[in-house]
Amino acid sequence: MSTQYKPAIHFQHVDYRIGDIEILNDITGSFPQGRITTLVGPSGAGKSTLLKLCNGLISPANGEIFVKDKAIGEYDPVELRRMVGMALQSAPMISGTVYENLNLPLELQGQQLAKEDALELLEDVGLKGDLLDRKVKELSGGQRQKVSIARTLVNKPEILLMDEITSSLDRASKLEVEELISKINRKYKTTIIWITHNLQQALEIGDYTWVMMDGQVVETGESSLLEDPQNQRVNEFVKGVVS
Amino acid sequence: MSYWALSLTLIFVLIPLLLSKTLNLGLGRDMTVATIRSIIQLLAVGYVLKFVFDSESLLYIFLMVALMIIAATHNAQKKGAAIQGITWKIAVTLIFVEVLTQGILIGFNITPATAQYIIPISGMVIGNSMVLSILFLNRFTAEVEDHQDQTELILSLGGTPKQAIHRQLINSIKASMIPTIESQKTVGLVQLPGMMSGQIIAGADPIQAVQFQLLIMFLLLTTAAVTSVFLGYLSYPTLFNKRMQLLKG
Numbered sequence: 001m002s003t004q005y006k007p008a009i010h011f012q013h014v015d016y017r018i019g020d021i022e023i024l025n026d027i028t029g030s031f032p033q034g035r036i037t038t039l040v041g042p043s044g045a046g047k048s049t050l051l052k053l054c055n056g057l058i059s060p061a062n063g064e065i066f067v068k069d070k071a072i073g074e075y076d077p078v079e080l081r082r083m084v085g086m087a088l089q090s091a092p093m094i095s096g097t098v099y100e101n102l103n104l105p106l107e108l109q110g111q112q113l114a115k116e117d118a119l120e121l122l123e124d125v126g127l128k129g130d131l132l133d134r135k136v137k138e139l140s141g142g143q144r145q146k147v148s149i150a151r152t153l154v155n156k157p158e159i160l161l162m163d164e165i166t167s168s169l170d171r172a173s174k175l176e177v178e179e180l181i182s183k184i185n186r187k188y189k190t191t192i193i194w195i196t197h198n199l200q201q202a203l204e205i206g207d208y209t210w211v212m213m214d215g216q217v218v219e220t221g222e223s224s225l226l227e228d229p230q231n232q233r234v235n236e237f238v239k240g241v242v243s
Numbered sequence: 244m245s246y247w248a249l250s251l252t253l254i255f256v257l258i259p260l261l262l263s264k265t266l267n268l269g270l271g272r273d274m275t276v277a278t279i280r281s282i283i284q285l286l287a288v289g290y291v292l293k294f295v296f297d298s299e300s301l302l303y304i305f306l307m308v309a310l311m312i313i314a315a316t317h318n319a320q321k322k323g324a325a326i327q328g329i330t331w332k333i334a335v336t337l338i339f340v341e342v343l344t345q346g347i348l349i350g351f352n353i354t355p356a357t358a359q360y361i362i363p364i365s366g367m368v369i370g371n372s373m374v375l376s377i378l379f380l381n382r383f384t385a386e387v388e389d390h391q392d393q394t395e396l397i398l399s400l401g402g403t404p405k406q407a408i409h410r411q412l413i414n415s416i417k418a419s420m421i422p423t424i425e426s427q428k429t430v431g432l433v434q435l436p437g438m439m440s441g442q443i444i445a446g447a448d449p450i451q452a453v454q455f456q457l458l459i460m461f462l463l464l465t466t467a468a469v470t471s472v473f474l475g476y477l478s479y480p481t482l483f484n485k486r487m488q489l490l491k492g
Contacts, residue, residue: 059486077488092392
């Protein structure tokens with residue numbers, strides 16, 4: 001897929017299992033650098049597991065993963081996770097204020113985020129500056145997700161992973177977060193790999209799409225593939241979801 | 244106390260047995276077994292202690308303390324089955340606490356280095372350390388499970404395992420120490436501690452009994468703090484692998 005772009009992340013015959021249960025089976029493929037790739041597929045297809053493999057929260061049972069042409073095992077885990085940021089589905093927050101959450105990535109490195117930088121980050125994700133001292137428990141679902149994304153951006157990741165970050169949001173918040181994903185990609189040239197259940201989102205936001213089913217990648221290509229899938233199972237999935 | 248008086252204390256066993264029978268509580272068998280076991284165990288310990296005190300042999304003192312540590316470790320390790328190598332971690336913690344406390348007591352000449360002091364005080368220290376270990380492990384395993392998303396969040400932001408587990412570790416240490424601290428706050432107001440009561444009943448001067456009780460309570464505060472912190476810092480690294488990944492189950 002996408003031979004004109006260098007791969008930011010490349011999977012080569014990757015398997016992942018928990019005990020005897022196979023979660024991912026023989027995954028091979030690349031995520032192009034500087035582009036947005038969407039992972040779609042039914043629940044339990046292994047999409048979230050694949051994202052966790054990308055920033056080393058878990059390791060494959062077999063196969064190799066390359067991040068910027070270097071085997072993932074050769075990276076120091078801390079260095080890797082700062083380069084490959086991840087926004088989690090539940091947008092977990094540490095108790096305290098929005099600023100304390102934005103400061104967390106630098107606090108872990110013994111540094112402190114300047115207030116001006118924090119305000120700029122909030123502006124980047126479409127939040128007002130007066131939220132900076134607000135307790136995170138007072139935020140709406142959409143605001144939490146945006147703070148979670150802004151927090152991930154503090155490390156200036158070259159690759160950003162997003163795990164179903166719009167699944168629990170209302171329509172207005174979904175649209176805002178979709179716009180934000182495109183904006184981050186344009187502004188920072190960040191490679192983005194994100195999961196959604198919404199095929200319309202995949203068509204509108206993603207440059208490329210991986211369709212996953214039962215722990216396998218069944219079809220990849222430009223997102224327009226979802227309009228006319230070649231694979232029979234993908235076709236059934238698309239029709240099922242769209243209808 | 245005469246043997247006749249001792250026999251009469253069984254009235255305190257008959258009362259709950261009668262209540263159990265009358266109300267069909269089904270506890271009669273358990274209470275009978277517990278009563279027989281406590282009589283045999285305590286009499287046996289009494290004779291063993293008399294033998295050890297009379298012999299004044301350091302080897303016997305050492306063996307008694309070792310036995311206490313083995314029994315306490317065996318009991319506490321069941322609560323930390325999810326943590327790799329928990330048995331030796333508890334054993335090392337109990338040994339460390341015992342050596343530290345006895346080192347201070349004997350080193351500063353607070354208590355004499357005789358079986359009469361070392362064994363009962365060790366029993367209290369090791370027993371409390373065991374309870375603290377159980378409280379800590381219970382809370383820690385629950386905290387790790389309940390806040391897995393927080394741990395993954397910090398790891399995903401480039402934090403180290405120690406940073407990722409710090410909050411859960413601190414919460415567990417604090418929670419396990421609460422009973423010790425709270426019981427110290429109300430001592431003398433709500434309850435008279437067992438050791439002090441025993442000394443007073445045995446005819447000791449109440450002021451002297453209080454002095455010993457204060458010694459034991461301060462000792463148990465150290466025991467609580469050192470047990471939780473030491474066991475915590477021994478335990479958390481085994482939750483992660485070399486790639487700084489949280490190991491599940």
